[in-house]
Amino acid sequence: MGLVCATPLLAQTGKTVTGTVKELQVPLVGVMVKEEGTDNSTFTDSNGNYSLTLQQDNAKLIFEQLDFPIREEEVLNRSVINVSFTKEDDGIQLKDVVINAGYYAVKDKERTGSIARVTAKEIENQPVDNFLATLQGRMAGVEITQESGGSGGGFQIKIRGQNSLRPDANQPLFIIDGIPYSSDPIGGTSTSGNRPSFTSPLSTINPADIESIEVLKDADATAIYGSRGANGVVLVTTKQGKIGATQVSIRTSMGLGKITRPLKLMNTEQYLDMRRQAYAYDGISTYPTNAYDINGTWDTTRSTDWQKELIGGTAEYNTIQTSISGGNTAFNYTVNGTHHEETTVYPGEFKYLKNAVHLALNYKDKKFNFLFTGNYSNQNNNQPSTDLTTVARELAPNAPALYDENGQLNWANNTWTNPLASLESKFLSKIDNLTANMMLSYAILPELTFKTNLGFTQLHSRELRTFPSTMYNPSSGQGSESSSVESNQTNRSSWIIEPQLSWDKKWNQHRFSFLIGATFQDQTTDRLYLTAADFPSNEMLLSLSTAALQLIGLDEKTNYRYQAFYGRLNYTLQDKYILNVTARRDGSSRFSPQNRYSNFGAIGVAWLFTKENFIKNNRWLSFGKLRGSYGITGSDNIGDYQYLDNYQTTSNPYNGTVGLSPIRLYNPNYHWETNRKLEIALELGFLHDRLNFSMAYYQNRSGNQLVGIALPTTTGFSSFSGNLPATVENKGWEFTLGSKNITTNNWKWTTEVNLSFNRNKLLSYPDLESSAYANTYVIGRSINSIKLYQYTGINPTNNQYEFYDYDGDGKITSLKDRAVLVDLNPSYYGGIANQIRYKQLSFDILFQFVKQERQLYLPTAIAGTMTNQLVDYGIPMQPYSTKNSQIAANYNLMRSSTLSIVDASYIRLKNISITYDIPLKDHFLKPQIFLQGQNLFTVTPYKGGDPEFKYNRFLPPLRTIVMGMKLNF
CATH class of the missing domain: 2.60.40.4130 (Immunoglobulin-like)
Structure with a gap:
């Protein structure tokens, strides 16, 4: 036997x-x-x-x-x-999902930190060019708003609120395939000054090449990144080599885009009636000679919808993507290529082009592992340098035709500035971006592995803003000698080396995982701002060397060096008690030698209580975890050389010699901004994880605020960099719910819901009343609050706005009477995603919702002047006037009063994707057709345009519809 x-x-x-x-x-x-x-x-x-x-x-x-x-x-x-x-297998159970946590990977059920995730499937369903757009409405605690509807426009991201008093210091850390990627803007006011935001390097990342995006939120997840994790961490993992026979994929699409919510403006009849009432109220019966819209100079029967004419065009999108992948467990690869182009909604020939190439190689044997990922992208953006949105909304509806009878720009006898003339001035941008990462690992022992990451990034950007003489009225007689060009060139390169040693051991009911590592990073940025003028001809505007005058506004080279030593200890007992400890010591060249280094760390714990004997065989509760974390992260996000004396060349030479003037004072004493993070969370799975629920409470307190501290003008400086003894608190609740509603061989229906509540306030600020920020912030209130006048009604005697006089001096003054605070942060936000599949047909639907208040769109000129108005503001309006100083003063007060605050909440069908897998007898070919839409419709009480978009005077996000085909063979 x-x-x-x-x-x-x-x-x-x-x-x-x-x-x-x-x-x-x-x-x-x-x-x-x-x-x-x-x-x-x-x-x-x-x-x-x-x-x-x-x-x-x-x-x-x-x-x-x-x-x-x-x-x-x-x-x-x-x-x-x-x-x-079967489609029941499509999507791994909660206990099996492996999450990228940056320096390590962890099963979702075993993580002690707060990490949100989207995958290539959600990304591919959205017809967007910026990967941040794919996160909108999909993650609890992650607030993303679009900053421009123009091609290549940027996005603003906040993870669990605003931690820093400086608005530009709240960006999270971005990691692309293990490489820290600078999100600092690469544009400048000279070239991007007439756009809502500077050019963002994040627009160079191709969404089609992304496999997953993880967002790290709490201290346990972010502390291992130390000083750069205060505002959260966004991990972008591009597509890796695929195991299987060689597979070729071709995906092509085309689509259209229009502005989402044009304003309801007055037509000519309504507009001229407003103008006549204004003059009558002012006691004017003979219209002035320059009142061309009403005195008979312009045709009073003519009516033009200028939003339709100037920003009502149709943007066209064309994209083609190719992919080749294959290999086995020893060696596999992926090669992707993307070409994308789009036009604009403006009149004229404007185009945005983007080309991208992605390569991933993976070799692995029993001990050695080699992984290489490379991403290259090239962007060419040709846009108007002036956004036509403002003029489209304010121009009189009976203004002259754009073209005369000869097809030339119509200047209407010099009675107006033709808005199309501004299109002669162009914004031209070219960006080349390369990121490359190589990972080498070797298993010294079965439990001991050495690994190193070697990363390199190179970005080159050139922006031009042209001002040809053709943009001016021909009657001015200006030639190419009056033409000029603003140029901005940025070169940014960085390298990083990160050696690591990890040890994993399990015996009996104990599991240990130990990681130590180091980071050495160097980043160099070169900037050159140049103005060129007086060209021999307008055809030479792109050849700056031909200009008679060339003036260098800025020529600088900055270097940023960063090093760190970090460690992680993870201990698991009986697969149900988990302890995770991380520590990091950081050094940054942005601080003086005596303050250059600081320590950060966190501790996280988790209890998988459904593995306890008293509950593990429960019929309805399949998973339960209670977790918590506390730690300290930091920020050095203040720019380079801020602690040193800085000088710049003077623009006015003395005796032919260019001198230097000081622009920044020496301050070796400022140091790291810190963020103390606390979180407690509960995660539950019911009915074999068919229903998953999680809730988290967090409290983040950011101190030692790095800001520019105001100085008296007698010093010759406006401010110096330093730490404010202020503490900003963000606290809130996050809820997520996921359900598998139907799961059969033919049907599958899943739902994901997320909801976030964040409350922001200035917790403390010693001596705030005597500081330069006394009129900006209030202790106990949100740092994103604005001070407003209290609107009390309309005076029944003169029908004009009235406001509360807080100091009782009989006058409304900005400092004393602007006393009401309104928080412009969302009260709550979230999203609802549904995925429905029947056999070969799939529907993916995403709704985004936000509860918020904001200031209503109000033209700068008072109603009654030569500016078009909304048909219905939804608020009381005082009489029209063209010159009454008191009415104009009250109108300006109203624009900064509680009356201007309206409900801008919305529910938006953010995305819908319909795909159909065409069944063929030849199974070698797998065709798929799809129809996708973005920003399809919005339900909102807001009357001032798009409620998501906070820049009323710029182009809002576009509604896009795309259709295409994908072939796999």
Whole structure:
């Protein structure tokens, strides 16, 4: 009997196993079938068939396909093993999901930190060019707003509120394939000054190349990044090599875009009636000679919808993506290429082009692992240098035609400035961006691994803003000698080396994971701002060397050096008690030598209580975890050389010599901004994880605020960099709910809901009353609050606005009577996503919602002047006037009063995607057609345009509809 037991139960060496792999009765091509513990593998053919000769006894087969979790099948005594994947397998159970936490990976059920995630599937369903757009409405605690509807426009991201008093210091840390990626703007006021935001380098990242995006929020997740994790961390992982037979994918699409919510403005009849009432109220019966709209100079029967004419065009989108991938467990690869182009809603020939290439190579044997990822993108952006949105909303509806009878720009006898003339002035941008990362690891022992990351980034940007003489009225007689160009060039390069040593050990009921590592990073930025003027001809504007006058406004080179030493200890007892400790010591060249280094760290704990004996066999509760964390992160986000004396060249030479003037004072004493983070969270799974729920409470307190501290003008400086003894608190609740509503062979319906409440306030600020910020902030209130006059009503005697006189002096003054604070942060926000699949047809629908208040769109000129107005403001209006100084003064007070604050809450159909997998008899070819839409419709009480968009005088986000086809073979 003993001899029989020692003999292998099943002698299988040399045995051939065959079978078919299918999905919903459709054969799957390129599925890797591997014998566990060996390099013996094969792939399914075009009919889903495979054949594999075994190399060992008691064999087990592994079936790997990118879109499904790994399947394992013991061979036993079988010669035929058929595998059928169903859509129930599409999406791994909560306990099996592996989350990228930056320096390490962790199963979702075992994480002690707060990490949100989206994958390539959600990203691919959205027709957007900036990857931040794919996160809108999908993550609790992550607030993202679009800053421009123009091509290549940027986005603002806040993770759990605003921590810093400086608005530009609240960006999170971005990590692209393990490389810290600077999100500092690369534009300048000279070239981007007439756009709502500077050019962001994040627009160079191609969404089609992204495999997943993880957002780290609490101290446990972010403290390992130390000084750069105060505002959260965004981890972007690009697509890696795919295991399977060589697969080629081609995806092409085309689409259209329009502005989302044009304003309801007055037509000519309403507008002229307003103008006549204004003059009548002012006692004027003879209209002035320059009142061209009403005195008969312009046609009073003419009516033009200027929003339709100037920003009502249709943007066109065309994209083609190709991908080649394949390989086995030892070596696999992916090569992607993307070409994208789009036009604008403005009149004229303007275009945005983007090309991107992505390469991933992965080699792995029993001890050595090599991974390389490279991303290159090129952008060419040709846009108007002036946004036409403001003039489209304010121009009189009976203004002259844009073109005369000869097809030339119409200047209407010099009675107006033709808005199309501004299109002669262009914003031209070209950006080349390269990121490359190489990871090398070697298993010294089964439990001990050495790994190093080597990263490099290179960005080159050139922006031009042209001002040709053709943009001026020909009657002015200006030639190319009056033409000018503003130029901004930025070169930014960085390298990083991160050696790491990890040790993982498990024995009995104990699991230890230990990681130590170091970071060495160097970043260099070169900037050159140049003005050129007096050209020989307008055709030479792009050749700055031909200009008679060339003036250098800025020529600088800055260097940022950063180093750190970090460690992580993770201990798990009985697979249910988890302790995670991280520590980091950072050094930054942005501080003086005596304050250059600081320590950061965090502790996180988790209890998987459903593994306790008293509850683990519960029929309805399948998963339960209670976790918490506390730690300190920091920020050095204040720019380079701020602690040193800085000088710049003077613009006015003395005796032919260019001198230097001081622009910044020496201050070696300022140091790191810190953020203390606390979180407690509960995660639950019900009915075998068909229903998942989580709730988290967090409290973040940011101190030692790095700001520019105001100085008296007698010093010759406006401010100096330093720390304010102020503390900003963000606290709130986050809720997520996920459900698998229907799961059958033919039907699948899942729902994801997230909801966030964040409250921001200035917790403390010693001697605020005597500081330069006394009229900006109030202790106990949000730092994003604005001070307003208290509107009390309309005076029944003169029908004009009235406001509360807080100091009782009989006058309304800005400092004393502007006493009401209104918080412009959202009260809550979130999203609802549904994924529905029936056989080969899929629907993905995302709704985004925000509860908020904001200031109503109000033209700068009072109603009654030569500026168009909204048909319905939704607020009381005082009489129209063209010159009454008291009415104009009250109008300006109203624009800064509580009357201007309106409900700007909204529910938006953010995204919808419909895909259909076309079934063919030839299973080698897998065609798919799709229809996608973004910003499709919005429900809101807000009457001032798009409620998401905070820049009323610029182009709002566009509504886009895209259709296309994808072929896999």
